[in-house]
Amino acid sequence: MTTEPTHLPLPLESDWLDWVGARGEQQLALARSLVEGLRSDPPKEPVEVLRVWNDAQTALSNAASVGSLFSEVHPDEAVRERAEAVAQQVQKLDTDLGLDTGLYAVLAGLDASGLDADASRVLERTLRDFRRSGVDQDEPTRDRLRELGERAILLSQEFSKNIREDVRSIKVTPDRLAGLPQDWVDAHPVGDDGLVTVTTDYPDVVPFRTFAHDAAARRDLVTQFLTIAWPANDRVLQEIFAVRREHAALLGYASWADYDAEVKMIGSGKAIGEFVDRITELSTASAERDKAVLLERLRQDRPDATDIDGADTSYYAELVRKEQLAVDAQQVRTYFPFESVRQGLLDVTGRLFGLEWTPVAREDARTWHEEVATYDVSFEGERIGRIHLDLHPREGKYKHAAQFDLARGVAGTQLAEGVLVCNFNRGLMEHDEVVTLFHEFGHLVHHVLAGRTEWVRFSGVATEWDFVEAPSQMLEEWAWDADVLATFARNADGETIPADLVRAMRRADDFGKGYDARTQMFYAALSYDFHVHETDDLTARLRELMERYSVFPYLSGTHMQCHFGHLDGYSSAYYTYMWSLVIAKDMFSAFDHGDLFDPEVAGAYRDKVLAQGGRRDAADLVEDFLGRPYTFDAYAAWLAE
Known part of the structure; x- marks a missing residue:
């Protein structure tokens, strides 16, 4: 086993096609081998059985990460298709394991009396997964569930691909760009036909629907945006x-x-x-x-x-x-050049959580595209993970914003590696985009900090799915604080964003x-x-x-x-997004709004919520941090302001 980062091919090398297939097949073969050993000759100690199962689940997770990530981000269509094939194999094996009565018998027969709390939770959740997979159903039902599982992954891939590949556009005369920021206009030259092409990708559609004076053009573009992948x-x-x-x-x-x-x-x-x-x-x-x-x-x-x-x-x-x-978004965006925002985000989260982000040279990181930026993550002098930031749009790439796993961290086995996939402008950013970047980066921080557990089941963003947005929604608050923004938000003249402007931005954000x-x-x-x-x-x-x-x-x-x-x-x-926001507002109430970097509160939040991953129920993590159960009070008060 290794705790080194995943060794990737160099960008644009033909090796990528072989690497994706080989990585997926290797990890799937390892999972199958470990499971077969459990069936045929399981260890005598219950905890050792669970550790073999943990290794198998880690391998399956690694294969799944290859399939889900590179099917969405690799610039080569052939590589994306190979990754989709890996994802299909992962889904098939996962379904087969969930319906494997022999494997279930081994795990269900374990004596849990000597297990510690984490191992007991692993066993309880694993047996629950088997039941929800249908392992206790009759054979015809299990066969049909297997068919449904395989069909589900194909439909999911088709759904995503249709969205990813259906980039629509309108063409307008240059005079219909009135109202748009000059840097946006400069980035959209007039074509040979005398028209400007505006696409449904986010760096086009968001500024256009916000600033373009031409109501008919706005309507045309928004209509195209809302019919992507139709029919x-x-x-x-x-x-x-x-x-x-x-x-x-x-x-x-x-x-x-x-x-x-x-x-x-x-x-x-x-x-x-x-x-x-x-x-x-x-x-x-x-x-x-x-x-x-x-x-x-x-x-x-x-x-x-x-x-x-x-x-x-x-x-x-x-x-x-x-x-x-009194808030002009076009004035506000002048304080948020992309490179400064990215570095500012790293500085803010590093200070808040005691993390160090060290840039990794491209030749050492070996990413899938030259615009991907890679950082090693250290805590108290120890490397605990690696992150990759893939933040700009390109053809064939995932169209929204999300954090993907490259590897889920397991103590002593593998480093946590996460990938942030977004579609931001390369120049000036809207403040809404800055907030989105903070939000998505919250998932990445969660993934890395909770990547030091013994059990892959609890690694990373492994809480109940309607809690996973809460830490990210809470991190958005730092993108609205005047003192925080003052550390990186500067215009071309080097002027720091004024505190009174930030206060006005907050008031304006409350509108709507x-x-x-x-x-x-x-x-x-x-x-x-x-x-x-x-x-x-x-x-x-x-x-x-x-x-x-x-x-x-x-x-x-x-x-x-x-x-x-x-x-x-x-x-x-x-509903998860709003459910999580209710909890996020409550957790944020524990912070001193005059000092969002208070090390005692930030450290408690890091250790009691983020670093725990899925080791405890989310409600218990929040109660441990707040000292009480969560309530609607903070959310209701915010909504009523």
Whole structure:
């Protein structure tokens, strides 16, 4: 075993194709060999059985990381396809193991009386996984579950690929770029046809929908953005939902939401609907108040307007913040050049958590693209992980923002390696993008700090899935603090972002939080409803749910469900983002808002929450940190401000 980082090929080398296949096959073969040993000749001591199982799960995780990461980020399509094949093999083996009655008998027969708390938890969670896989079902049912598992991974890959490869665009005359930042205009030259191409990738669509004065052009681009992967993914989604419905029914659950929620903090599908309705009620007054402000501002330009939709909300929210709240996003972005933000983020998190980020030379890191930046991570003088930052868009790359595993850390076996995959501008960043970068980096910090456990089961972001966003949402708070931003936010003249501007930014950010919450509840209701109620027309049902939960109307001709990637990864649990935010606001209340770097509080949070990974239930981790159970109080107070 080694604690050295993963040895990758050099960028653009043909070795990548062979390496991805070989790495996946090697780790899968190791997992199979270890499992076969457990079946045929298991160790006599229960803890040793669990350690062999741990090694097998580590190998399976390594193969899974290769498949999930490189199918989304490698610039070579052939490598992406090879990684997809690895992911399919991983899913097949994982399904087979979960339905293996002989293997289950070995683990179920262990005497847990002599195990420590961590080992006992590993055993309990492993046996629960077997039950949820259907190992105790009859043979025909197990065979069908196996078929469903294999079909599920193919559908997931097709869904993701359709989103990744369907980059849409509009073409406009240069005069229709009025209102956009000059650096953005300079980066979009006029083509031979006299037109400028604007794509649906985030570095194009976000500034365009926020700043472009031309309402028709905004509407055209937003419509294209909200029809990515239509109609292909409408069919794929119907198949995904059908597979999940059948899977849950075979295991005796009323719905996929009930099956999925069983292992989350929320506990049941019914509780999801109740939570969505509770947040909807809490946020309605604020949502309607702020929407009225948007509509009033829209009517200054269009006196006959009766409502405002997704083609206009970002633009008019920006105007309200600029004209009424004295915050000009185009002025704000001048303080956030990408390179400074990236280094500032490393400095802030290093100081906060006692971490050291050491750049690794490209020839030593051997990444998959020349723009990927690599850092070794040290804590108290010891290297505890490695991170890779892949932060700019390119053809064929994952279109959203997420943290991927390259290796889950296991003490004495392998270093934690994480990859941050985003799609930011290479020049000036919107402050919203800065907040997103802090958020996603929170997952990376969690992955590394919790990567020093003996058990891969608890390594990294291994808590209940409706808690995983809470640490990232809390780290966003540091991107709103004037003293923190002053450490890295400077314009081209070297001037530090003024504290009064940051205070104004915070006030402006409060504008719209109610209708943002209602929008989030629309997304949550969508993900829940699609998994509970069968519908022939997903777009029609989307419109019904949007009318009930969002305060904004449906934008005609759009089908946003087709590129709503969370319908795959989070399935029925998109409520997770708001559930986690409730907890994040409560955890943040423990910090001194006048000194966000207080080492005692930050150290307690690092050690009691982040470094624990999945060793304890999330509610217990939070209670240990706060000294009490979490409540809605801090969230409700924030929403009411």
